[in-house]
Amino acid sequence: MSDYRISLRRDEVLLAELSVSQARYVEMTRELRKxxxxxxxxxxxxxxxxxxxxxxxxxxDGLRLLGIEYRHEEVSEPA
Structure with missing residues (x-):
């Protein structure tokens, strides 16, 4: 499952950065845009x-998780 990182900017100045689960993504982006x-x-x-x-x-003692590597993909904002 993927999650999302949303950066809110005003006039290209970063105001906030949020991590959002896939389950809440649509709701959060709708609310932020509103x-x-x-x-x-x-x-x-x-x-x-x-x-x-x-x-x-x-x-x-068996397998141990040392870390996870992630890939970040840009999601285009609708016009």
């Missing part, structure tokens, strides 16, 4: 974060 309209200089920069690979270690 409260921060483009006509007032606000823009949303949205990236989808997807798991690229997991880094594991195998030892006497």
């Amino acid at each position: 409260r921060f309209p483009r006509e007032e200089g606000f823009t949303l920069h949205i990236e989808r974060r997807r798991e690229l690979r997991r880094i594991l270690e195998q030892g006497p």
Whole structure:
């Protein structure tokens, strides 16, 4: 499952950055666009974060997760 990173900007100045689950993505973007309209200089920069690979270690106690590498993909904002 992927999640999203949303950056809220006004006149290209970063105001806030949010991490949003896939389950709440549509609701959150709709609410942000309603409260921060483009006509007032606000823009949303949205990236989808997807798991690229997991880094594991195998030892006497079994497998251990050392880390996860993610890929960020830009999501285009509708006009």
